[in-house]
Amino acid sequence: DADVTQTPRNRITKTGKRIMLECSQTKGHDRMYWYRQDPGLGLRLIYYSFDVKDINKGEISDGYSVSRQAQAKFSLSLESAIPNQTALYFCATSEGTGGYNEQFFGPGTRLTVL
Amino acid sequence: KNEVEQSPQNLTAQEGEFITINCSYSVGISALHWLQQHPGGGIVSLFMLSSGKKKHGRLIATINIQEKHSSLHITASHPRDSAVYICAVNGNEKLTFGTGTRLTIIP
Numbered sequence: 566d567a568d569v570t571q572t573p574r575n576r577i578t579k580t581g582k583r584i585m586l587e588c589s590q591t592k593g594h595d596r597m598y599w600y601r602q603d604p605g606l607g608l609r610l611i612y613y614s615f616d617v618k619d620i621n622k623g624e625i626s627d628g629y630s631v632s633r634q635a636q637a638k639f640s641l642s643l644e645s646a647i648p649n650q651t652a653l654y655f656c657a658t659s660e661g662t663g664g665y666n667e668q669f670f671g672p673g674t675r676l677t678v679l
Numbered sequence: 680k681n682e683v684e685q686s687p688q689n690l691t692a693q694e695g696e697f698i699t700i701n702c703s704y705s706v707g708i709s710a711l712h713w714l715q716q717h718p719g720g721g722i723v724s725l726f727m728l729s730s731g732k733k734k735h736g737r738l739i740a741t742i743n744i745q746e747k748h749s750s751l752h753i754t755a756s757h758p759r760d761s762a763v764y765i766c767a768v769n770g771n772e773k774l775t776f777g778t779g780t781r782l783t784i785i786p
Binding site: 605606607608609610613623653655666667668669670672673675 | 683712720721722723724727765767773774775776777778779
C-alpha cells in the first residue's frame with residue numbers, strides 16, 4: 566500500500582462549488598504539505614503543517630483552507646472553486662525539517678474547475 | 680528572476696548517452712533536492728545533498744555551494760529514464776522548486 570494517499574485522484578467541478586481534497590499518510594511523519602503544480606511553473610506551496618496544532622500559510626494560500634484532523638490526515642479545501650485553481654495538487658510529508666529530510670509525495674489530484 | 684533555474688527545459692537524447700541537467704539557485708540554502716516526476720505524475724525523491732557528490736546506480740548528483748550550482752548526471756541513459764527532473768532548494772525550512780527539465784530518451 567502507498568505511504569501517502571490522496572483522494573480523489575481526479576475531480577471535475579464547476580465554478581463556485583466547495584471542494585475538499587484529502588491526504589492520508591502511514592509514515593508517521595509530523596510534517597505535511599500541500600502543493601499545486603501548473604504547466605510551466607514549479608511546485609508552489611499552498612499550506613503546511615508541522616504538527617496537528619500548527620498550520621502555516623504558504624506562498625499561494627488565498628482561496629484555500631486546510632484542516633489537520635490528525636497526525637495522519639491533512640485536508641485541503643477550496644471554499645468556492647474558480648477556473649484558475651485548475652491544477653495538479655500534491656500532498657507531501659517529511660519526518661523533520663523539509664530542507665534536511667526527504668519529502669514523500671502522494672500520487673496527486675488532478676482538479677479541473679469549469 | 681526565479682530563485683531556482685534549471686537548464687535545459689527540454690532534453691532529447693539517444694539511449695546510452697550521458698545526460699547532464701543543471702540547476703542554479705540564487706539564495707543561501709541548507710540542502711538541495713533532486714526529484715523525478717514520472718509521466719503518470721508521481722514524484723519521487725532521488726537525492727538530497729548539501730555538499731559534494733552522491734551516487735545511486737546510474738545517477739550522480741553534485742553540488743558546488745560556492746557557485747550555487749548543482750548538476751544531475753545520468754550515465755548509460757535508458758528510455759525508462761524519460762521523466763521530468765526537478766531541482767528544489769531549502770533555505771528556510773520550505774522547499775522552492777525549479778520548473779523542471781523534461782528528459783526524453785529515444786531507443
